Each structure stands twice: as C-alpha cells, then as structure tokens.
Amino acid sequence: MHAVIMAGGRGSRFWPKSREKLPKHLLDLFGGRTIVQETVARVLPLVPPEKILIVTGESHAGALIRQLPELPRENILIEPAGRNTAPCIGWAAMEIARRDPGEVMLVLPSDQIILDAERFRSVLAAAADAAATGDVLVTIGIQPTGPETGYGYLECGEKAFDARGEEVFRVASIREKPDRATACEFLARGGFLWNSGMFVWRAGSILRAIGRWMPDLNDGLGRIAALPASAPSREEFRRIYEQLPAVSIDYGVMEKAGNVLVLRGDFGWSDVGSWDALWEISEKDACGNAASCRLVEVDAANVLVHGAKKLVALVGVKDLIVVETEDALLICRRGASQDVKKAVVEIERRGWKELL
C-alpha cells in the first residue's frame, strides 16, 4: 500500500504564523512536531517510508525535505504549479501505477488534525481492504457537528459490505459546498457526512476514472508519461503541467463517478482551517482561554493567545485571537478569523513583501 500526502496549500488564513514560504502544514501549531510531520508519523505504522509520496510546490519543497528526512528524496514530487487536487492525484497515481497498477493508494491532505491515530489507522486499513475489492473509489466521511458551508457533503446510500468490521456504504450523491439553509436541511435529514478529502483506491482505478471523466487531464498525464527521464525534460514537464485543468478531484471525478464508497471517520477530525478552529481544539482553562505563554487574566474569556513568548495580560476582553510572531501581531475577533486573509491581501497591496 502507498500513501500520497498532498502538501500544496498556502494557508494565508494562519497569517502571521503561516507565510508564503511557510504554509500551515509546515507549522508547529502545537509546539511539537509540525502538522505534516504528524501526518507522516500517523501513517508510518501502515505504510513504510519508501511508499509514502508527498506532492508539494517548488517554494516549500526545501522545508518539507528538511522536516521529513526519513523519506527518500525521490518520494517528494514537486509540482511546477499548483493545479488543484485532480492533477496532483493523477500524477501521483501514475507514479504508483508504474510500479503496480493494482496497488492501493491512500490520499491524505497534509494539514489535518486527527485526535485518535490508532482508530484512524483501523478505518484506513478497512478502507484499503474495501478499495482492493474492485474498481471502486473509497472516501472517508466525517459526522457533521454543525451546518458548515465550507465542506462538501456525501449522501450515504445503502450499506455495501463490511471490511475489517467497519461498515462500508455506497455514496448516493456528493454535494458541493452548500449554502447554510441547504446544510441545515442535510443535517435535519440525516445520512450526510462531510467530505474529509481523504481517499483510498487502487492506482489503476482512479486513473481509469480520470480517463473516463477528465479526458483533458488524462491526455496531459499521458504526455507526461511519455517524457524521457532526462534533465532537459523538466521544462517540457513544466509546460504540460501548467496547462493541466485546475480542478478538484471531487468536482472532476467523484461527483460524476457511480462507484464511490464511504467509511465513517470517527477518529476525531479537524481540518483546522482557521485560527477559530485552532481555538476550538485547543486545551483551555476554566474561562475558555488558551495560551502557551505566561498569562494574566482579569475578567477575560474565550481568548486564544498563540506564539507569544512574553507575558500576556488580558483585561476585560473576550472572544479574541492574539497571535504574535517576530515581526507581526494579529488581534482578531473570535469568529472573524476567515477575514485574516483580507489582512494578508492588504499587506500585499501595500507592498510589505517581507510580511507575506
């Protein structure tokens, strides 16, 4: 079994900690290992290092290689340009299929938080068994905790079979990120799961699906496969890659395919998409404040303080996110952290490149 870890994100939502050169998955948000290091460590008991591929962009490859010395250098696949998930997955599948088209591959985002790694591996191992049963595309669905509009939703159909004691369901339909009313309706009806972005399939299965539903991508991948394995072909590779359709695998394949299965990922999952999400999963004191520095609280509640090395005193404030780095200080209302991206845009507009 192979694992493909997609590490292409920029993560400006975690500014000022995340930067152009340091996206979310390369950060140590919890003061220990970085998120991508956690992700690799989590699959190592399932997949040996030589079968773990990481797909990333040119600007982050150096940092990734430094953070993951246990992986063979040739397992870091460097995209000449970010083209969303379908080209990334297709390229990795092609690399794996070159060795064995029947090989099962796990596709994992690099930047998710999993609380129960043991349970995670049990579900993924079951999903791999399910994927090995035939020409199917297996996804991991997450029980929704609220009417989130930032995720796709998987509608569960009938149960297909059990794998290693885990129930495997057919997916009746996949709904793109819904509006709030629709998300509420999904929750009221029941039987909907969030699309976690984790997939399991045989390399040959996803390539066949791409061949059927994304002919442009299929053609591009074919041209890449035909390139000679010599250095000058890098420029040709770049030209082809930059023109691959920038489409997500969800939209390009999963929503159209009829052979999609799902397992429930009940292992404590968060995609930690914002500072607000980090507050949610952080350990908090009795007043809801979370900090790793010395903290003095006077009538303060529900504040996340991240990255500060000095003493922080909170007086009469609530629902704040405070992030300090060497060169920047963010003060954000809790619930408004999606707007941190707007601050990054403003910094870009003013030309303060060193802060991006």
Place this chain on the structure above:
Amino acid sequence: MHAVIMAGGRGSRFWPKSREKLPKHLLDLFGGRTIVQETVARVLPLVPPEKILIVTGESHAGALIRQLPELPRENILIEPAGRNTAPCIGWAAMEIARRDPGEVMLVLPSDQIILDAERFRSVLAAAADAAATGDVLVTIGIQPTGPETGYGYLECGEKAFDARGEEVFRVASIREKPDRATACEFLARGGFLWNSGMFVWRAGSILRAIGRWMPDLNDGLGRIAALPASAPSREEFRRIYEQLPAVSIDYGVMEKAGNVLVLRGDFGWSDVGSWDALWEISEKDACGNAASCRLVEVDAANVLVHGAKKLVALVGVKDLIVVETEDALLICRRGASQDVKKAVVEIERRGWKELL
C-alpha cells in the same frame, strides 16, 4: 517665583509601560520627551532652572536626575517615603521660605498633559499675581467635560478681582471626589470646576495654613527645620518624615481654609490617568484607531496600539487597548483600563517581580 514639581507617583495604571522603577511621568508616552521633561520645559519660560524644585522618591531619583540635567542636583528633593501631597508641599515650601517667605511658589503635578503651553503660562502668571496680593491660596480649576468621579470639585463663588486680565474667583467650597449622581448634579447646577492639583501661593501663606489646619505636620516640619545640615541627620530626617501625616493638601488644608481663590485653566488639560485617557487625547485615523506602528485594519475601530514595533493587524475588533513592551503584552477592553492595576496586583501575587 519658584516652581515645585511633585513627582512621587507610581503609575501602575500604565503597566506594562510603567513599572515600579519607571512611573508615568518618566515615560515618553508620545515618543518624544517624557512627561516630566515636558512639565519642566513648560515652566522654564516662567521660572529659571535654579528655582525649579522636584520632589520625588528614592527609587526614581536617579532616573529623574538623568532626565533633567539642566536642574541643579540640590533641587531634587528626595522623600524617604511617599506621604501624600501635604508633607511634600510643606517640605518644599519650607525650603523656599528659608530663602524668602514672601516668594510665590507654583505647585505642579509632574504627570499632566497641557495642550496650550503659552496659555498655561499666561494663566499661571496671573495666578502668581493673585497669590502675591496677600495671604491667599490660589488653585487652577478645569471646566468639567463630564461627571467624572475621580476628581475633587471646586465650587466657584463671587469674582474677587482680575489679575493680568484673568478673572479670579473665590472658592465657595471644595468637594472631595463625589459619587456619580452628585457629579451629575454639580454639572447641572454649573459653577463647578475640577481641582487640577495645581496651586499657587506664597511659601509663607501655605506654611501658615499648615500651621493652622495641620498641627501634626507643622510640628514635624519644625523638627526637620531644626536638624543640623550634616550627613548623619539623614537617618533622623527619615524617621521624622516617615511619621508625617499621609494626607493630601486638598483634604488637610484646602477644604478647611477660607482664603482659597481659583482661576480657570482653559489651556487643554488632561491628567492622563489611564490608557483610556491616552486613547482620548491621541491622534486617531478615520476609524478611531491610534497607532505609531505599521497598522493593517480590517473592520476595526477605536483601538489604541501603543509601543509595538512590529506590524499590527486588527481584524474585526473594536474598543481595545493594545500595549507591547519587550517583555509583556497587554490586551485590554477600552473602558476597562482602570483594571490594569488588578493585572499588576496579580503579577505581584505570582511573584513575577521582573514584570512589575
């Protein structure tokens, strides 16, 4: 004419910028001269340096001497203990009366902000003329801008006379810090001014008033006057000073005396008693934000950012006070800055002495 500048304050309300060793008047809150330097510069056109006395405590004397090299060393009067304003003023008056009991002395707090220094000097010169007319105690009153409960109130009586074109009124009564309802009543009735803590009188006049209304202080000052001018007497001085009654000149003398006059101090006055007051008098942008660092605002209003050297991004926040120093970061709700003192108490309780 002499000037006595009272520089005994601790100023924990300006933590983390103010510290035990660095009270408010020694701070450069506006990025230029410190507040006590401004205070001295403001009176220099009226009073030559050799006639400016500063009364301060032992822990701040060194910093004061460094900040005010233009003053003779012997003009820095060092109190062995802070005993409120009456002993401080009495001691200074005695030092001046030794030279000439008829000499007029200005008594000025070290930590006030005056916007119009020219007008300040005109009013003080008129007050000095008024003080020279006889055995009177002259105060400067400030037109109230709201029902503040942190100030004493002077009730104006009939006009006494003009001095240098300024109206001088008798003071009908002095009311200690009132509750809010009483303060509102004062404002509704009119004719009340805030007690600014600035006084003008002949050295002999205030000493006579102390003799009449504060016999204990008078006795203590007499014992100090009788000390020989030799080094071993410093310990004896300390013993006497530490037992002087710790009473304000307002409570000890002004409220009882019948010969109090007042001039209106219409020169733009603030005692800058808290971070909130600093926001009030700071230059603000169109959204009410005040900062001296690079600032990025996304839906942010009425925020004071003080001391930060890095870029600060405000996202979705309003009514905050943010103060950064080398070793501490304060985040305070605007309107709650009186509670900064509570944070200092908490730091003390935890024994983090280096942060006090």
